[in-house]
Amino acid sequence: MGAIDSVVLAISNILYQPWCVPLILIGGAIYLTFRCGFLQIGMFREACKVIMEKPHEGGVSSFGALMVSTASRVGTGNIIGVSTAIVCGGPGAIFWMWITAFFGGASAFVESTLAQIYKKKDDDGTFKGGPAFYMRDALGQKWLGVIFSIFIIFTYMIGYNMLAAYNLQSTFAVFDFYNETSTPAIIGLILMILFGVIVFGGAKRLINVTEVLVPVMGVMYIIVAIIVLFMNIGNIGHMFGMIFSSAFDFEAIFGGFAGSCIMYGVKRGLYSNEAGMGSAPNAAARADVSHPAKQGLVQMLSVFIDTLLICTATAFMCLSTNVIPTDFLAEDGSADAAGYVQGSLADVFGGFGPVFICIAMIFFAFTTLIGNYSYCEGCFEFIINREAKTSELRVMRIIASILIFLGAVASAGLVWDLADMAQGLMVITNVPTIIILGRIAFKCLDDYKAQMREGKNPIFKAANIGLKQKTDWWN
Numbered sequence: 001m002g003a004i005d006s007v008v009l010a011i012s013n014i015l016y017q018p019w020c021v022p023l024i025l026i027g028g029a030i031y032l033t034f035r036c037g038f039l040q041i042g043m044f045r046e047a048c049k050v051i052m053e054k055p056h057e058g059g060v061s062s063f064g065a066l067m068v069s070t071a072s073r074v075g076t077g078n079i080i081g082v083s084t085a086i087v088c089g090g091p092g093a094i095f096w097m098w099i100t101a102f103f104g105g106a107s108a109f110v111e112s113t114l115a116q117i118y119k120k121k122d123d124d125g126t127f128k129g130g131p132a133f134y135m136r137d138a139l140g141q142k143w144l145g146v147i148f149s150i151f152i153i154f155t156y157m158i159g160y161n162m163l164a165a166y167n168l169q170s171t172f173a174v175f176d177f178y179n180e181t182s183t184p185a186i187i188g189l190i191l192m193i194l195f196g197v198i199v200f201g202g203a204k205r206l207i208n209v210t211e212v213l214v215p216v217m218g219v220m221y222i223i224v225a226i227i228v229l230f231m232n233i234g235n236i237g238h239m240f241g242m243i244f245s246s247a248f249d250f251e252a253i254f255g256g257f258a259g260s261c262i263m264y265g266v267k268r269g270l271y272s273n274e275a276g277m278g279s280a281p282n283a284a285a286r287a288d289v290s291h292p293a294k295q296g297l298v299q300m301l302s303v304f305i306d307t308l309l310i311c312t313a314t315a316f317m318c319l320s321t322n323v324i325p326t327d328f329l330a331e332d333g334s335a336d337a338a339g340y341v342q343g344s345l346a347d348v349f350g351g352f353g354p355v356f357i358c359i360a361m362i363f364f365a366f367t368t369l370i371g372n373y374s375y376c377e378g379c380f381e382f383i384i385n386r387e388a389k390t391s392e393l394r395v396m397r398i399i400a401s402i403l404i405f406l407g408a409v410a411s412a413g414l415v416w417d418l419a420d421m422a423q424g425l426m427v428i429t430n431v432p433t434i435i436i437l438g439r440i441a442f443k444c445l446d447d448y449k450a451q452m453r454e455g456k457n458p459i460f461k462a463a464n465i466g467l468k469q470k471t472d473w474w475n
Contacts, residue, residue, distance in 0.1 A: 096265025162407025
């Protein structure tokens with residue numbers, strides 16, 4: 001395993017040089033933000049409105065598609081990812097997570113709008129789509145779509161799901177019953193079984209589960225964060241001072257960029273909100289809406305829900321307490337991220353704090369696992385260019401379940417490095433694609449705004465924007 005980790009780490013280090021993933025991700029997001037006219041601000045109210053649009057009978061609603069993508073986005077990264085960023089990169093990492101999320105909202109809009117335009121209709125009346133489809137049908141590069149589909153399966157079935165399982169079991173380390181050998185295996189086994197029950201139930205069951213769990217866990221988590229802030233109200237000024245002074249400590253940043261608050265803000269922000277990676281468009285394509293821009297706006301909102309609400313809640317819960325982040329940084333540079341969050345809540349709630357984090361992590365991890373896997377089967381069918389056989393899907397689901405168990409018992413370094421490398425590969429494939437195809441999404445947005453000004457409920461036709469390629473739904 002040590003040799004594998006060394007190779008993965010070497011590739012990851014190349015990807016996260018300033019000129020690679022950070023430049024492509026943030027530079028691309030800033031470009032798309034300007035081209036979309038800062039829609040994160042101007043269209044925010046409209047995004048909130050279109051969430052509740054009803055689908056045709058039997059279709060997936062905007063809200064349902066939002067909850068599936070949010071189930072993937074809102075996960076263990078919102079707790080452990082944020083904590084790791086603060087411990088390793090400093091409090092300023094949360095500021096750069098905010099920046100990544102704000103500009104990333106435009107990336108989320110463009111990629112999800114493109115996914116809606118080029119979605120395909122299945123025989124059962126439901127839709128499928130994502131970056132692989134617009135790479136094939138709009139860009140004319142099917143080979144790139146196949147490669148990207150492989151990256152998605154690698155990222156979500158292996159990288160992210162193994163990491164989610166590891167992060168969950170790590171939160172139990174503070175309890176006396178925790179045994180380094182047996183406890184991770186027991187938790188991994190339970191997770192594997194529960195995950196298998198859901199995925200063998202099909203996509204409709206997945207959507208039903210996430211529509212209930214995601215809002216409940218998110219609201220509960222934010223309420224607790226508000227209570228913590230209220231109980232530490234005297235520390236709020238100092239907290240913001242730490243965030244901004246660390247964020248703009250350029251001498252420290254450029255003295256070691258790989259371990260800086262900017263790099264950790266980008267890495268953990270991407271791990272958390274996934275804007276520009278090309279994952280959420282796979283869920284966005286399933287929505288039954290009257291205009292592609294509607295689902296683009298909804299997915300933009302999902303990025304904000306993830307980072308500006310849930311991630312910020314974790315950061316404020318930790319930084320408003322008297323617990324010092326660097327106390328949880330080991331000599332080898334690794335972070336006891338779960339210990340930092342649990343220690344922060346224990347500072348306020350005593351013994352209830354670590355218990356609450358465990359409960360929250362169970363919800364976050366479980367919805368993350370099923371949300372992540374929801375992207376993989378469609379990508380597998382794109383790769384083989386046909387509908388997958390029942391036996392093939394059964395094997396895939398069994399492998400996915402086993403990987404969750406392996407993630408729970410793996411080392412921290414391996415699972416984090418795998419996730420970082422995998423998400424980086426998705427970024428360098430998808431972001432250049434949506435920049436090239438961005439003009440289609442810009443025209444779609446202009447068409448949406450024009451119909452809004454006329455007082456209409458926007459309805460899209462491909463001819464409205466001069467789209468030459470034939471689509472399954474919009475011609």
